[in-house]
Amino acid sequence: MIKNNWYAVLKSKDVKKNEVVGVTRLNKKLAFFREDNGKLNCAMDVCAHRGASLGKGRVENNCIKCPFHGIEYKRDGTCTRVPLEGLSSDADYSRLNLIHFHVREINDIVYFWYGDGDPVDQPDYFEEVIDMEYSGLVDHWNVHYSRIIENQLDVTHLPFVHHNAIGRGNKI
Ligand code: FES
Structure with missing residues (x-):
């Protein structure tokens, strides 16, 4: 931390x-x-x-x-x-x-x-x-927190790793 x-x-x-x-x-x-x-x-x-x-x-x-x-x-x-x-x-x-x-x-x-x-x-x-009304979300990831932050900031992997989900349409 x-x-x-x-x-x-x-x-x-x-x-x-x-x-x-x-x-x-x-x-x-x-x-x-x-x-x-x-x-x-x-x-x-x-x-x-x-x-x-x-x-x-x-x-x-x-x-x-x-x-x-x-x-x-x-x-x-x-x-x-x-x-x-x-x-x-x-x-x-x-x-x-x-x-x-x-x-x-x-x-x-x-x-x-x-x-x-x-x-x-x-x-x-x-x-x-x-x-805003904060409802909160609890989502346990079994990795070090720094990996989660890094992953969430790295949008450039979306068209590759998630090409048929949240990265659909982001052609590069
Ligand atoms: S009061 Fe004895 S362990 Fe807490």
Whole structure:
């Protein structure tokens, strides 16, 4: 991947309130969840305690709650509660903080910051997506993403490889 860029990774409607969505994007296991106010958050889908999938967890107290021992993490990955320590414990749980990621939502598309540190800018997008209704298309190709981009930009192969389909009529 090209570092320090935003990548479209999900449709906003894929992450509903009160549920955690675990997905693999950009070779990372990610867990998405919303707070009560609808704000979207993203953390590594690996609990800092014993590695359980947070994508199988739930949302409680505006936090993501691990399904294994119930540890809770808030939006910035801070570990806020460890049930086995007791609810009144004031122990330092910082060693359990999660890796979290920056995300933005623009016109029902979720953008993920793949970079070092904080984003240096906002997601770049075509103005046209603001006005159009984005229905989305999911199409899995079992190749490196750079091959897909290269293929989609290479229109000159159409009359040869796809001469009897989308390249019909493009005589060269
Ligand atoms: S593995 Fe997540 S709380 Fe133990």
